[in-house]
Amino acid sequence: MPPLPVSQIPLNWYLILSATLFLIGVAGFIYRRNIITIFMCIELMLNAVNLSFVALSYQWKQVDGHIFSFFVMVVAAAEAAVGLAIILTVFKNRQTLEVDEISSLRN
């Protein structure tokens, strides 16, 4: 079996990409006003986590990080199931998905 090609891209680049994706997710979470978009930003953050786990796992020549990223995917899927169900009930009761209009709980 021929040896696997070694990646020429240094680890730092993966980590910078992952940090950038994560920051885009955080910024979107803070600035976007539509619930579905906010939820997509959370998924983006989780995918940045996955990227960082896989890159670091490759660097350490281990599978632990790969395993963690599988569990993160499972959690993201479960979160999507629960989250979309909650979003649906909100929409059914209010006919809106703008967070600023969902504010009956105030001081």
Add this chain to the structure above:
Amino acid sequence: MSGYYTSADHFALLPALMLVLFGSAILLLEFLMPKGPARTRWLVGFTLLGLASAAIALLRQHQALSAPGSRIVAFSGSFTIDSFSLYFDWLFLAAAAIVTLISYRYLEIEGEHRAEYYGLILLACSGMFFLASGADLITMFLGLELMALSFYVLVGFLKRERRSNEAAIKYFLLGSFSSSLLAYGFSLLYGLSGSTNLEEIRRAIFTRGSLDAITALAMATILAGVLFKVSAAPFHMWAPDAYAGAPTAVTAYLSVASQAASFALLLRLFNGPLSPLDQEWRPLVAGVAVATLVIGNFAALTQENVKRLIAYSSVSHAGYLLLGLVAGNTTGLRGIAVYLAIYMFANLGVLMVLIAIRTRTSGMLEEDLSDLNGLGARHPLYAAAMLVFLLSLAGIPPTGGFLGKYYIFLSLLETGHAVLAVIAALYVAVSLYYYFRIVRGMYMTQGEPGPLASSIGMNVAVAISGVATLLLGLFPEPFLRFAAGALVR
């Protein structure tokens, strides 16, 4: 390292396994249960049976760990049973049992009495078990998510109620945001050490020595994620909304069990892998704790809704608990353990009295302070219980609450944080004002509280919580001995 499921693994996992089995089984067995009023008895009985079998398994672990400092390590070191996890597991089981007792009448009145509720209570409890026992980042992350996902659904359980929907969406968005922060921090910890085991990460960070950019980023994201979970000051915004909009029985479960589990996570992380960085995080946590005290107490002063008031008061209690971590010595850690147990009974108690006096007939869902007016004359026993719970939350001597605050203040003085101790003591005085607003309403104001929505389970739960709150204050010795073992590691 064996790849098999050994008997030691089974022994360590059994309590959580029981909860998962019963929690899943109740969803399937609902079809077989009789309809009508008997159904309530079956559902509650089955849930309590599940909690009891977990308690028996836990008791056997307790006996196996009678020697101080002993522990069971299972699943190649990713799951640990030690006196710390046992202590928290008992808290979680007690909270789940009490919440089951106070829930069924409430859910019947709301017309949402379903088996899923009990299944989620049990599954959330098993997630907390994994959090308290986790010795590995993967175990802790999964335990946290199992607990959080169950709570997202529980908070929105009254699905026809707009306020419950809104609480669920806010809790869900901020909760999963904080989980992502935590997961990002975990990925950096893994990168630093090449391992997901907490002990190995601690060693790697210890040998690394100084604080570099990656370590600092890992510490910051994990700190922010965990502070979200314990509703500490800059990250507390979700708590009042989630607590006020959730079904009151879920508010009770969320404010005590989820809070205790998040503190178990906090202690595992900050006394474990992040302990070599304590010079860096201790001042940060101290600042957060003081900010939490200020915001929690001052925001509670002006609340008219009892559940919001209790939410801000739990924010302020999170501040006291964080001060125990700032002190960080044995007294402080024991103080956190004692405080959490005492706070659990008192806060559950306040919320269960709220459930008992609230009836659907009036068509209102808001729990205004004025709803409690005249409670002392109409229902003296419930009013007396409420008084005991409020005294305990405020930390007045004959009740248990005094003990928890005493240990926290003592630990601060022992470690030379006298200024923090003085600030914390001043805020106890502020908290007296809003707790006594409730007491004044009950005893000094005329009013017509509605008929009680009480039940056998409710009365038992009020009695247990009331007696526990008083006994912990009057005869604390056996409990203190139990708690003292909890943090020896």
